[in-house]
Amino acid sequence: MSVAVNDLTVRYGEVVAVDRASFTAPEGAVTVVLGPNGAGKTSTLEVCEGFRSATSGTVTVLGLDPRRNRSLLTSQMGVMLQGGGVYPSARVRDVVRHFCALHGRGVEADGLIERLGLSGRAGSTWRRLSGGEQQRVSLALALAAAPRVAFLDEPTSGVDIDGRDTIRAIVAELATGGTTVVLATHEMDEAERMADHVVMFRAGRVLASGPIASIVRQRNRLGFRSSPGLDVAALGAHLGSVVADYGSGTYEIAHAPSADLVARVTAWLDSMTLPLHGIDMGHESLESAYRRITGGAQ
Amino acid sequence: MSLRRVILQFGSEWNVIMRNGEQLLLTLVIPMVLLGFFGAVEVLPLGDGDPLGVLVPGVLAVAVVSAAMVSLGIATGFERSYLVLKRLGATPLHRGELVVAKALAVSAVEVVQATLLLGLALLLGWRGAGTDIVLAVPAVLLGTLAFAGLGLLLAGRLRAEVNLAAQNGLYIVLVLAGGMIVPPDELPGVLGSTVEWLPTHALAACLSQALSNGPGGSHWWIIAAWATTLPVVAARRFRWW
Numbered sequence: 001m002s003v004a005v006n007d008l009t010v011r012y013g014e015v016v017a018v019d020r021a022s023f024t025a026p027e028g029a030v031t032v033v034l035g036p037n038g039a040g041k042t043s044t045l046e047v048c049e050g051f052r053s054a055t056s057g058t059v060t061v062l063g064l065d066p067r068r069n070r071s072l073l074t075s076q077m078g079v080m081l082q083g084g085g086v087y088p089s090a091r092v093r094d095v096v097r098h099f100c101a102l103h104g105r106g107v108e109a110d111g112l113i114e115r116l117g118l119s120g121r122a123g124s125t126w127r128r129l130s131g132g133e134q135q136r137v138s139l140a141l142a143l144a145a146a147p148r149v150a151f152l153d154e155p156t157s158g159v160d161i162d163g164r165d166t167i168r169a170i171v172a173e174l175a176t177g178g179t180t181v182v183l184a185t186h187e188m189d190e191a192e193r194m195a196d197h198v199v200m201f202r203a204g205r206v207l208a209s210g211p212i213a214s215i216v217r218q219r220n221r222l223g224f225r226s227s228p229g230l231d232v233a234a235l236g237a238h239l240g241s242v243v244a245d246y247g248s249g250t251y252e253i254a255h256a257p258s259a260d261l262v263a264r265v266t267a268w269l270d271s272m273t274l275p276l277h278g279i280d281m282g283h284e285s286l287e288s289a290y291r292r293i294t295g296g297a298q
Numbered sequence: 299m300s301l302r303r304v305i306l307q308f309g310s311e312w313n314v315i316m317r318n319g320e321q322l323l324l325t326l327v328i329p330m331v332l333l334g335f336f337g338a339v340e341v342l343p344l345g346d347g348d349p350l351g352v353l354v355p356g357v358l359a360v361a362v363v364s365a366a367m368v369s370l371g372i373a374t375g376f377e378r379s380y381l382v383l384k385r386l387g388a389t390p391l392h393r394g395e396l397v398v399a400k401a402l403a404v405s406a407v408e409v410v411q412a413t414l415l416l417g418l419a420l421l422l423g424w425r426g427a428g429t430d431i432v433l434a435v436p437a438v439l440l441g442t443l444a445f446a447g448l449g450l451l452l453a454g455r456l457r458a459e460v461n462l463a464a465q466n467g468l469y470i471v472l473v474l475a476g477g478m479i480v481p482p483d484e485l486p487g488v489l490g491s492t493v494e495w496l497p498t499h500a501l502a503a504c505l506s507q508a509l510s511n512g513p514g515g516s517h518w519w520i521i522a523a524w525a526t527t528l529p530v531v532a533a534r535r536f537r538w539w
Binding site for chain 2: 051071087103104
């Protein structure tokens with residue numbers, strides 16, 4: 001595993017920020033560290049990045065101790081802080097060039113600026129950028145390392161829709177290219193869009209971790225929305241399954257979702273000249289899974 | 299220690315200084331105004347000799363305090379506040395390389411200061427009488443170490459805004475009563491005898507020996523002591539973010 005957190009505890013005086021947390025983040029995948037503000041996500045990331053010492057427990061990143069092997073690690077690690085990190089009077093082009101040069105990994109600054117959609121703002125100072133543009137510059141600084149492992153803290157926070165698309169695409173590209181991406185967020189929707197693996201934090205503790213498919217339950221039901229008052233008996237007979245009518249045009253078929261089942265439902269609706277307003281493949285949303293898991297802990 | 303990274307970071311530090319109007323005001327304009335005004339208008343109790351003989355080393359000491367303490371301290375305080383230091387901490391740039399780059403940037407500012415101030419002094423009629431002018435180099439070096447230590451001690455502990463106020467407040471007090479412009483024996487009672495032990499007066503006295511054949515003597519030990527102690531305390535107490 002590229003990142004291995006084992007029984008990590010971080011204390012600030014009497015406050016326990018992280019309480020015996022353990023999880024792993026595999027290479028070439030996006031691991032989302034999920035939880036509300038103050039759950040211990042940033043403290044955990046800071047230990048992984050080598051900014052903070054563990055009170056107890058161990059962390060290895062690319063097989064290295066982030067504190068003792070700092071020099072080796074910083075040359076192959078990209079870090080995006082939750083905010084700031086750039087002098088307000090610094091220009092985008094200058095700061096990206098500076099970080100590319102400091103890392104010395106052959107990343108070309110102008111190409112990076114273009115890739116993040118910042119070419120039109122390259123001459124602007126940091127203080128004149130919008131929140132979303134600042135986030136994109138911060139991501140560019142992390143990418144300047146051509147990282148083997150990237151720690152991104154709330155990368156889409158305050159970013160508009162286009163910027164989010166850009167950031168999601170880059171995160172996916174990083175993972176596809178073999179980079180281990182560890183991303184902290186409290187936004188469930190973002191997590192669901194980007195995660196291969198999930199680590200759920202609450203009050204400093206890891207409540208669940210693993211591939212997203214192992215966290216989110218399958219409901220073994222196919223839901224869909226169409227016109228109200230549909231003949232569910234006829235549809236049930238057509239499909240050979242029970243179809244429940246939940247009112248307001250919402251229906252559920254008691255059968256595991258599959259492409260074939262969707263095709264048969266849509267064909268039947270088409271033959272009846274009925275509309276299809278939406279389809280639910282029966283996956284539990286990450287937010288529902290989080291509520292279920294954290295609710296169970298309370 | 300990578301010379302390449304030190305040079306890169308020095309370039310970045312220099313750009314920040316050049317873009318920061320307040321720092322330029324502090325490091326260049328204020329010492330120039332002090333020298334120009336007090337060199338032309340005899341309002342300071344500078345004794346019977348050539349007033350520029352006292353004023354030039356004193357203003358050079360003020361310039362060192364401006365660059366090494368106030369300018370560096372304020373900039374570093376805001377870098378902490380803006381998480382610039384933290385962000386740099388995630389790059390291959392080592393802390394030692396960052397410190398050397400900052401020291402080089404301060405030294406470069408001091409070279410510009412010295413060039414401008416000595417040029418202005420010559421225009422005002424100053425003719426350096428110092429026979430040990432080369433002593434100005436270790437004097438400035440020791441002064442830079444001492445005041446950079448003091449500036450970083452404040453910057454490494456205080457919030458950026460409090461640090462800004464503290465550095466500026468301390469600067470005004472030191473300029474007025476630090477024994478650089480006004481000699482300690484012209485200051486009242488216990489203040490005058492206290493000032494003798496301050497790094498500000500010690501630096502001015504050492505520069506006076508180098509540039510005007512003034513009495514250096516024990517002041518070298520005093521500035522050396524400050525130059526040894528303050529950076530060590532600053533390094534131990536400094537919080538990077």
